[in-house]
Amino acid sequence: MAGFLSRSLRRVLFGVLALLLIIVALRVWDVRSGPPLGPWHEFVPPELSLEAIDRADWAGWMAAEDAAFAATRREVTDRLDAMDRAAALRWSPDSPVNPTRFVRDWNRSFVLEPSGAPVGVAVFLHGLTDAPYSLRHLAEAYRARGFLAIAIRLPGHGMVPGGLTEAVWEEWMAATRLAVRAARARVATGPLHLVGYSNGGALALKHALDAIEDQRLPQADRLVLVSPMVGVTAFARFAGLAGLPAFLPRFAKAAWLDILPEFNPFKFNSFPVNAARQTWRLTSAIEVQLDRLAQAQRLSALPPVLTFQSVVDATVSTPAVLSRLYDRLPENGSELVLFDLNRSLRFGPLFSAGADSAIDRILPAATRRYAVTVVGNDGVGVAGVARRIAAGSAVEAVTPLGADWPRAVYSLSHVALPFPASDGLYGGEPDPADAMGVELGAIAVRGERGVLVMDANHFARITWNPFFAYLLDRVRGGMITAPP
Incomplete structure (x- = not known):
């Protein structure tokens, strides 16, 4: 029997080894046929260590950020060859998408001051490969209501995508703690809100969970999560295997899942293996912590959570938002706002079965411990409505939004x-007064193949929200109005 088990174990090990060799061989072939790396892929800007971030104040963070941007300018911008300088590359000095040419470089951490004494403070956490730019509209809304708004650039972001080849999620959490410390140092009393987008949503949730277990951390009074990264695809778990050949310098490109042109001033198009790996590590840590706190019956200390999520999302898992987070929440005033498909006759017959039934699959039957709002059609045409069921109720209230689905938009x-x-x-x-060098959301792609620097599918994904006014009203509803 022992000999049989030994032979079986050897066969399994040989099978695993053969599979790894196949993966490595396929990745070697893939990277050899792909585009070359640029200096923006190879340079890793100097960032504060995790321990240094936990010791730093806001002034120290900003000084280190200035030094990292200066190093990026020396090592990337000043060393671009003639061909790269002529391209519409975000680091080229004369490029229309070079963010340093704008009134404000939204890649950097920022603070928006209210006109009077702050009534509260809000911390903004951006997404993966992203920059503080993505939350500037929400930050301005908070500032207009009397809040101090603090948005931090997370380590590895804002400068060059090479920074994400070494960043880890623990450093992003340390930056989150720093921003919250800075917020409470500036505004010691009044509400504290954490506003997170995508990966930043995961960080905001993680900080609130950490504050339950560590009373030294300031606890938020409210979480606002936009497309939060509570769960990711199974591929992210094994993304590290795709980077195995990168340990040889000749195959350094294997450290990248995508190597793409960089024409977006406030987001990286290239995507390293390490970034995918860190998303899985972060979401796994959140799931373990949610389980632990739920079993200990301590989630009642979690602040109310307002989440905005598209029913169909190719980046994060919409079902995970419900199964991992909302199904565990106490009845504490939390709400989930789902943006449904455009179910007008224009698109209805074209939806795949999986997309058409997505909302029915993921939503548990009422009554629920949290409110649910579904933003969709009025049932007749393209007019937008919000269908809300309060916590503990099964009665649906329908509110017209005064906004229609745009003609060519079938989902968010x-x-x-x-x-x-x-x-x-x-x-x-x-x-036009908000010009950013390129209008990515307004591009309607029609033409011949092989002309654009990116595949046409890249421009088919909608990048703006026709119901943003409704989202903003819901966020404002949880703010304290500043005195005149």
Whole structure:
């Protein structure tokens, strides 16, 4: 019997080894046929260590950020060859999408001051490969209501995608703690809100969970999560295997899942293996912590959570938002706002069975411990309505939104929710006064193949929210109005 088990074990080990060799061989072939790395992929800007971030104050963080941007300018911008300088590359000095040419470089951490004494403070946490730019509209809304708004650039972001080849989620959490410390140092009393988008939503949730277990951490009074990364695809778990050949310098490109042109001033298009790996590590840590606190019956200490999520999301798992988070929440005033498909006759017959039934699959039957609002059609045409069922109720209240589904839009996307149609970069009707060098959201792709620097599918994904005004009203509803 022992000999049989030994032979079986050897066969399993040989099978696993053979599979790894096949993966490595396929990755070697893939990276050899792909585009070359640029200096923006190879340079890793100097960032504060995890321990240094936990010791730093806001002034120290900003000084270190200035030094990292200066190093990026020396090592990337100043060393670009003639071909790269002529391209529409975000680091080229004369490029229309170079963020240093704008009134404000939204890649950097920022603070928005209210006109009077702050009534509260809000901390903003952006998404993966993203920048503080993505939350500027929500930050401005908070500032207008008398809140001090603090948005931190997370380590590895904002400068070059090479920074994400070494960043780890523990450093992002340390930056989150720093921003909250800085917020409470500036505004010691009044409400504290954490506003997170995508990966930033995971960080906001993790901080609130950490504050339950560590009373030294300031606890938020409210969480606002936009397309939160509570769960990711199974591929992220094994993404590290795709980077195995990168340990040999000749195959350094294997450290990247995507190597793409960089024409977006406030988001990286290239995506390293390490970034996918860190998303899985972070979401796994959150799931373990949610389980632990639920078993200990301590989730009652979690603040109310307001979440905005598209029913169909190709980046994060919409079902995980319900099964991992909302199904565990106490009855504490939390609400989930789901953006449904455009179910007008224009698109209805074209939906796949999986997409058409998505909302029915993921939503548990009422009554629920949290409120649910579904933003969709009025049942007749393209007019938008919000259908809300309060916590503990099964009665649906329908509110017209005064906004229609745009003609060519069949759903929202992961990236669309925090941007109005007027956003200068991502909006469908960009405001000329908000020019960002390129109007990515307004591009209607028609033409010949092989002309654009990106595949046409890249521009087909909607990047703005036709119901942003409703989202903003719901966020404002939880703010304290500043005195005149």
